[in-house]
Amino acid sequence: MKRILGLILALTVVLSFSMANAEETLNGAGATFPYPLYSAWAYEYHKTTGVKLNYQSIGSGGGVRQVVNRTVDFGASDDALEPKEIEKDKLLQWPQVIGGEVLAINVSGIKSEEMVLDSDSVCKIFLGEVKYWDDKEIKQLNPSLNLPHKEITVVHRSDGSGTTAVFTHYLSEACPAWKSKVGEGKSVKWPVGIGGKGNEGVANYVKRTPFSIGYVEFAYAKQNKLTYTLLKNPAGKVIRPTLETFAEAASAGNYDPKKHFYTWVTNVKSPNAWPIVAATNILVPKERVGENKKVVKFFDWAFSKKADEIAQSLVYAPLPEALKNKIRAYWKANGIY
Amino acid sequence: MIFSFITGIAAISVVLIIVGTLYVLFKESSLSIERFGFLKFITSLDWDPVRESFGAAAALYGTLVTTALALIIAIPVAIGIAIFVTEVAPNFLKGPVGVAIELLAAIPSIIYGMWGLFTLAPIMSKYIEPFLQKTIGKLPLFNILFEGTPLGIDLLTASMILGIMIIPFTASISRDAFNLTPSVVKESAYAVGATKWEVVRDVVLPYSKLGVFGGIVISLGRALGETMAVAFVLGNNNQITTSLLDAAATVTVKLANEFTEADKDIYLSSLYYLALLLFMASFIVLSIAKFLLLKAENKLKA
Numbered sequence: 001m002k003r004i005l006g007l008i009l010a011l012t013v014v015l016s017f018s019m020a021n022a023e024e025t026l027n028g029a030g031a032t033f034p035y036p037l038y039s040a041w042a043y044e045y046h047k048t049t050g051v052k053l054n055y056q057s058i059g060s061g062g063g064v065r066q067v068v069n070r071t072v073d074f075g076a077s078d079d080a081l082e083p084k085e086i087e088k089d090k091l092l093q094w095p096q097v098i099g100g101e102v103l104a105i106n107v108s109g110i111k112s113e114e115m116v117l118d119s120d121s122v123c124k125i126f127l128g129e130v131k132y133w134d135d136k137e138i139k140q141l142n143p144s145l146n147l148p149h150k151e152i153t154v155v156h157r158s159d160g161s162g163t164t165a166v167f168t169h170y171l172s173e174a175c176p177a178w179k180s181k182v183g184e185g186k187s188v189k190w191p192v193g194i195g196g197k198g199n200e201g202v203a204n205y206v207k208r209t210p211f212s213i214g215y216v217e218f219a220y221a222k223q224n225k226l227t228y229t230l231l232k233n234p235a236g237k238v239i240r241p242t243l244e245t246f247a248e249a250a251s252a253g254n255y256d257p258k259k260h261f262y263t264w265v266t267n268v269k270s271p272n273a274w275p276i277v278a279a280t281n282i283l284v285p286k287e288r289v290g291e292n293k294k295v296v297k298f299f300d301w302a303f304s305k306k307a308d309e310i311a312q313s314l315v316y317a318p319l320p321e322a323l324k325n326k327i328r329a330y331w332k333a334n335g336i337y
Numbered sequence: 338m339i340f341s342f343i344t345g346i347a348a349i350s351v352v353l354i355i356v357g358t359l360y361v362l363f364k365e366s367s368l369s370i371e372r373f374g375f376l377k378f379i380t381s382l383d384w385d386p387v388r389e390s391f392g393a394a395a396a397l398y399g400t401l402v403t404t405a406l407a408l409i410i411a412i413p414v415a416i417g418i419a420i421f422v423t424e425v426a427p428n429f430l431k432g433p434v435g436v437a438i439e440l441l442a443a444i445p446s447i448i449y450g451m452w453g454l455f456t457l458a459p460i461m462s463k464y465i466e467p468f469l470q471k472t473i474g475k476l477p478l479f480n481i482l483f484e485g486t487p488l489g490i491d492l493l494t495a496s497m498i499l500g501i502m503i504i505p506f507t508a509s510i511s512r513d514a515f516n517l518t519p520s521v522v523k524e525s526a527y528a529v530g531a532t533k534w535e536v537v538r539d540v541v542l543p544y545s546k547l548g549v550f551g552g553i554v555i556s557l558g559r560a561l562g563e564t565m566a567v568a569f570v571l572g573n574n575n576q577i578t579t580s581l582l583d584a585a586a587t588v589t590v591k592l593a594n595e596f597t598e599a600d601k602d603i604y605l606s607s608l609y610y611l612a613l614l615l616f617m618a619s620f621i622v623l624s625i626a627k628f629l630l631l632k633a634e635n636k637l638k639a
Contacts, residue, residue: 058597059597059598060598061597061598061599061600062597062598064600065600151486153486153488158568158572158573158574158586158590158594159593159594159595159597159598160386160594160595160597160598160599160600161598162598182387183387183388184387185386185387186386186598186600187386187595187598188385188386188387189383189384189385189386189387189388189575190574190575193574193584194488194490194572194573194574194584195572195573195574195584195586195594196573197568197569197573197593197594204454205490208454208458208459208489209488209490
């Protein structure tokens with residue numbers, strides 16, 4: 001019996017070693033939002049190069065913690081780290097792909113892209129100041145819509161999330177009352193509403209709860225066939241959420257390699273930009289030049305035309321070409337390209 | 338010699354794991370304990386990661402209310418099941434019903450959660466909750482329990498699911514306790530002309546009182562710690578409300594939701610503090626259960 005057990009143990013050890021050696025693997029962890037895209041990319045990349053990507057979607061905060069502790073080859077975070085944190089933890093950071101958030105609603109009789117909201121009305125709804133769908137705040141933006149006198153149920157994320165960080169940043173920028181009463185962060189103290197877990201949780205609650213409103217990643221709204229609104233941007237123009245209007249926000253953003261690309265692209269001034277947009281970022285430990293070269297090789301491939309097409313088919317917006325070149329220069333400057 | 342060594346290590350490792358867990362929880366939460374103290378932490382309603390101000394009151398309230406309600410829902414049903422299986426059911430039904438009850442305990446909690454969200458919540462919001470509002474909700478005192486819009490994502494739905502989940506624990510242990518009633522005593526009761534109901538009420542129940550109680554406390558421990566099923570249907574809102582039709586939060590749901598993205602030290606430490614409180618609470622509850630069961634066994638032996 002003992003001998004058999006010993007044999008099995010030895011065999012597993014040998015097997016696991018040989019399997020680990022047979023394939024090169026990149027280990028990453030972090031944001032849940034780009035997970036579907038990273039795994040689609042990984043599948044394609046593995047087919048062409050034989051290099052495997054193992055990405056654990058544990059959340060942006062977890063991704064940052066893992067890369068700071070040097071347990072993964074790269075971390076991924078929806079909200080960019082500030083330059084001083086990057087310097088302190090000896091990391092490198094760059095944006096990888098763009099995502100936008102939309103306001104999903106469930107109001108009978110109203111279809112996608114029929115209702116218009118602006119940052120002021122969104123802010124008041126999420127503060128609990130606008131309580132009914134036929135409030136004059138919403139009415140004056142939608143004079144032609146037949147709005148019911150029903151109470152609004154606000155749906156937000158219950159878990160800490162990069163999506164929430166972007167949404168609350170958008171509100172804090174656009175609405176002083178939100179900034180002073182609630183503030184911004186991955187989780188905040190919500191004044192009203194119910195909380196769903198994950199983008200899919202919010203999508204689900206909005207779908208099942210009549211007269212509700214919630215913020216979700218555009219991809220989730222599309223997949224779940226949710227009704228979403230148009231938004232008025234800071235330039236005063238009513239905008240549709242599309243990959244083009246998301247990319248427009250990124251083009252207008254002030255991405256500076258000296259600041260490790262730390263910036264926000266919510267509420268940018270361009271008249272054609274969707275107002276709630278953010279890039280999801282990749283973080284690597286600065287000192288691991290060898291591993292970083294492999295990581296960069298993958299993410300450089302992810303900037304290719306083919307990878308862009310995969311991204312678009314999954315409703316993610318590729319970075320503008322100029323920004324991609326800026327990132328390549330940043331890699332070169334840090335000796336990992 | 339080797340045998341006693343191996344089993345000894347196995348036994349001691351349990352104690353080590355418990356002590357180790359307690360130590361880690363205590364150490365990780367020390368920052369938060371220092372900052373907020375004990376009384377302030379458990380009485381503060383604030384849970385504001387942006388301003389770094391944390392309190393456990395709402396989460397503890399949600400945990401206690403869902404647990405208490407779940408017990409109120411589960412206990413009568415569970416004891417009824419146990420009485421049916423041991424005293425009433427014909428022999429050919431005893432086996433299948435007993436197995437079915439135990440299988441109920443084997444369903445993973447996330448499946449209860451999904452069932453709750455997709456099936457129970459719509460039923461609650463469309464039929465049961467409006468009905469409750471129109472009937473008991475109209476009575477004085479009870480009206481504050483059923484205020485608000487019935488969404489089906491609230492304390493009541495969460496408690497229903499928890500109740501269903503803990504039924505098998507109380508039912509199985511009660512059944513075993515009932516079976517421990519010596520048949521001689523029951524037969525003599527029947528012999529003096531007692532009806533079945535009188536035998537259950539006056540002989541079986543008093544005899545197995547402590548066993549049943551132990552079963553209830555084990556259910557209580559389970560209900561205190563349940564996470565996934567509740568996370569789906571509770572709405573996760575950090576507030577204390579009198580209405581059962583409002584969203585709330587529990588300690589475990591808060592931990593599951595916020596742990597991975599807690600990016601500040603004090604935030605993480607406060608989550609550990611919550612975990613520590615829950616650990617101690619369930620440890621105390623389960624110790625009481627164990628104690629009661631022991632007492633019941635000793636009494637029967639004597």
